[in-house]
Amino acid sequence: MNDLAIVGLGYVGLPLGLQFANKDCQVLGLDIDPEKVDAINAGKSYIHHISSESIAKQVDSGRFKASTDFSLIAEAAAVVICVPSPLNKNREPDISYILMTGEAIAPHLQPGMLVVLESTTYPGTTDEDLRQVLEKGSGLTAGEDFHLAFSPEREDPGNPDSKVAIIPKVVGGLTPSCLKKATELYSRAVQQVVPVSSCRAAEATKLLENIFRSINIALVNELKVVYEAMGIDVWEVIEAAKTKPFGYMPFYPGPGLGGHCIPIDPFYLTWKAREYGQATRFIELAGEINTSMPQHVVRKVADALNLDKKPINGSKILLVGLAYKANVDDDRESPGYLLLEMLKEAGADVAFYDPYIPVIRPTREHAHWAGTQSIGFDKKTIASFDAAIIATAHANVNYKQLADWSHLIIDTRNAMSGIETKTKVVKA
Template sequence: MTQSLLGIVGLGYVGLPLGLQFARCGTDVLGLDIDPAKTDAINAGKSYIHHITAESIEEQVSAGRLSASTDFSRVAECGAVLICVPSPLGKNREPDISYILETGKAIAPYLKTGTLVVLESTTYPGTTDEDLRAVLESGSGMKAGKDFHLAFSPEREDPGNPDSQVAIIPKVVGGLTPACSEKAQEWYGRAIKKIVPVSSCRAAEATKLLENIFRSVNIALVNELKVVYDAMGIDVWEVIEAAKTKPFGYMAFYPGPGLGGHCIPIDPFYLTWKAREFGQATRFIELAGEINTSMPQHVVRKTGDALNGVKKPINGSKILLVGLAYKANVDDDRESPTYVLMDALKAAGADVAYYDPYVPVIRPSREHGHWAGKKSVAWDQATVAGFDAAIISTAHANVDHQQLVDWSQLVIDTRNVTAKLERTQNVTKA
């Protein structure tokens, strides 16, 4: 009899929503994570991610369809295991697939004949059928495509977007063999309406990279045009609004203070790194990366100009960053450009603080550990008015930006959220 329990390794912004969707559709789900705080929270019916309600977790836990554990030996109970762990970049923009490989080593001894293993973490083509496959085969003593099934299916989560629902987002699936692909399609078909099979693991890996490279390059384009048009006295936001009325051949992208999140700032460079193995250059990707990573410095310059206009230098000024999460209406601060702004402003001598209703305290992280423990300031007139300038770096819908403008001495708006406010005399767009 085929084992019907689904294991999901990594209970973060990808793994938890995926597990909930499978559970809602009647599949028994075992969440696995090395963090006992997450597994304990799930078993208690609690949520640690803002846009996922405790009620949605508690419902599936009470029904007996969702449980969580730190015991990876329980993989032996599973008919399929989906790997949803981080795939960051190293200091020199080289891929760090250590989380993927360590997961492979952890589950390999417990794989059974016929088990399906699917990698969902974004990575370069070849990771699944070369790197992960080698670890799984070595640790299990079995052969992928013969004794167990292996596939890649890229995650397509968009936290904070109400239209982003796991059930209705088409699922790309590429297997090591046709049988592997069929097995993966069978499992995903239990919970997701449309499955998009491709010819191989590598084609599926490349699909995810294309999606995020497309976004990175187009965001870089509007970021560059923002600087160029600003020098010409043209409002890039007005231009974008006009351009997007064209019903064909144009898709609107928006500038900002830099790129954030676990996908767009990172994923394109997985292909850049792999392309070098084949003697290929990825000039668009690298140029887009240069432009996007330069945007925080543009914001710092605009902040300096605004302060100079009232005869204040950045050095010694108190500056408030409004929004720490990488995008609006989520609590995910991974790779947030606000951290880059905080570092740059502090290096210039500013006294830096932040406000974010979704991130009350900065959590420890590998990249921004020096800010760990810093708390969001209070949201009241006396506190906000005490800063020499406020920078809107993330446009949360539950932040009253009119209050911010009314209370602040200067506001630097990187998201165009002040465009429709009544009083904006003290606002500089950046």
């Protein structure tokens, strides 16, 4: 008998499963990707910030195993769903992965079992959409025959201080009994559980967290452009402002938003709010500002090249950093892809360098880039480009060498701050 089964062994499900196993729970990891399953059972990691040693330790102990066989769910006391929840091509919520997972779970649900959704989504997904699928496929009633809850993931890849055990876990249940069961489960693995009144309150909590970030990033992105027109460096202003010990927290501008949360989650609420006749003007304005940043960067590239009497058309341009944030191998929703697309459409000869992404993996959104390899980081290769755009500031990139070898740098992350160089550096 397994204490829990975790469906989806990606950036959320894998670290969660390892943490439960570390607390002496019997964990079954389920995924439709046999390569992930085989890697885990062999004690090998496919996520950069998760070590193979940490996986091998739990697999060898017998506390963690992986499978593609969903019928094994019947042997678990609880099921935690950690699958993607993207937007479709019309920028509308796509909960198909959640519902398909529910359909796969339902035939194996047993009385007394707990099902928890962790995928970010709009309020009502758990107690309406997922509940309907589970009840229809199992013949059981949520809140009576089995327990149902929502607990938003709070992963922060690349942040060494982000550990599953110490991040408070918000939990909302369909009924008080469901909440009690879910609280008991997570209390086995995390130090603090924060119960809320309902699944919807828990779903809304996750959305608030990411909407807060999206709006504040949009603010500094807008101020970046405004201050630049005034001859003011927004990065200097932010550094000064964050010395205030109250009433302020720093957010930083960039070439656009990336990752599985901030570019996506706010629009889950925007979409759902329309059902209630409510407008979400702040969210939509923030989205407009953030999605305009790649165009701003391309304009800066064009202006900088023009000063050297070079057009974008025909120029060789290098993107430094394709991951959506520093020090991770996660390229989901990365603005780097938009930059590559826009520059290529303008006639540039584009390439990328990223020590965390040696080759672009197949994705739905950027399938035509699949198989493209990162260039080598050496003087001859770097010097062959007319311009380099720092899109992601990985800590293990030698920016002094990049500066010495490059003809022109467009810095969207303030990575060149404090580095002396004769190479022209343009902030964007």
